[in-house]
Amino acid sequence: MPLITLWDVACRRGGRLLFEGLNLRLYEGAVTELRGPNGIGKSSLLRIVAGLLPAYAGLVERRAAVALADDAVALDMRQPLGRALGFWAGLDGGDADAAMAAMGIGHLASVPVAWLSTGQRKRASVARVIASGAPVWLLDEPLNGLDQDGAARLAAAIVAHAANGGTILAASHQPLPLTGASLLDLGA
Numbered sequence: 290m291p292l293i294t295l296w297d298v299a300c301r302r303g304g305r306l307l308f309e310g311l312n313l314r315l316y317e318g319a320v321t322e323l324r325g326p327n328g329i330g331k332s333s334l335l336r337i338v339a340g341l342l343p344a345y346a347g348l349v350e351r352r353a354a355v356a357l358a359d360d361a362v363a364l365d366m367r368q369p370l371g372r373a374l375g376f377w378a379g380l381d382g383g384d385a386d387a388a389m390a391a392m393g394i395g396h397l398a399s400v401p402v403a404w405l406s407t408g409q410r411k412r413a414s415v416a417r418v419i420a421s422g423a424p425v426w427l428l429d430e431p432l433n434g435l436d437q438d439g440a441a442r443l444a445a446a447i448v449a450h451a452a453n454g455g456t457i458l459a460a461s462h463q464p465l466p467l468t469g470a471s472l473l474d475l476g477a
């Protein structure tokens with residue numbers, strides 16, 4: 290049984306139909322890379338899957354909790370990273386320290402989120418998804434701003450999450466540094 294199923298989904302934004310007739314199943318243990326040119330609707334699709342944007346047509350079925358990481362770091366900028374992540378992990382029942390360690394940012398726990406660099410913020414938003422405990426991870430350009438170590442940590446986190454029965458849908462212009470992902474090309 291898929292964790293997420295889309296039936297015949299269409300997306301319309303700003304008066305333009307971006308895509309239609311999209312059928313998608315995200316199964317436990319699957320990693321799916323979402324590709325397509327700028328503006329085709331990848332971020333919009335992630336928001337539809339997350340329930341943040343209504344589909345223009347079609348049906349979306351969610352059988353598990355969903356966590357989305359996009360360009361906006363969804364953390365309190367004034368708080369130290371550890372407390373900001375801990376707040377959400379506390380609500381979600383996840384482990385902020387383990388998530389920070391996985392993304393190599395444990396040493397930044399006392400640094401205000403606003404002071405973090407671009408790549409550190411990206412690592413923090415991935416850590417928030419890790420700490421969410423949600424089976425479904427939606428990642429929008431997760432490699433943006435990440436150095437080689439960050440990319441390797443992201444790949445390891447994705448592989449571990451899939452091995453634990455999670456599913457990952459990642460919109461990325463660069464291939465994720467891991468094997469076994471399936472491709473969904475919105476531009477095809």
Ligand SMILES: Nc1ncnc2c1ncn2[C@@H]1O[C@H](COP(=O)(O)OP(=O)(O)OP(=O)(O)O)[C@@H](O)[C@H]1O
Pocket residue numbers: 302303304307325326327328329330331332333334
């Ligand atoms: N809030 C909005 N109102 C109207 N149109 C929007 C809105 N948000 C996005 N769009 C339009 O929807 C289209 C698809 O945007 P989206 O961000 O989903 O594309 P994308 O495939 O993720 O692009 P990129 O590769 O550049 O990140 C774009 O033409 C964009 O201008």
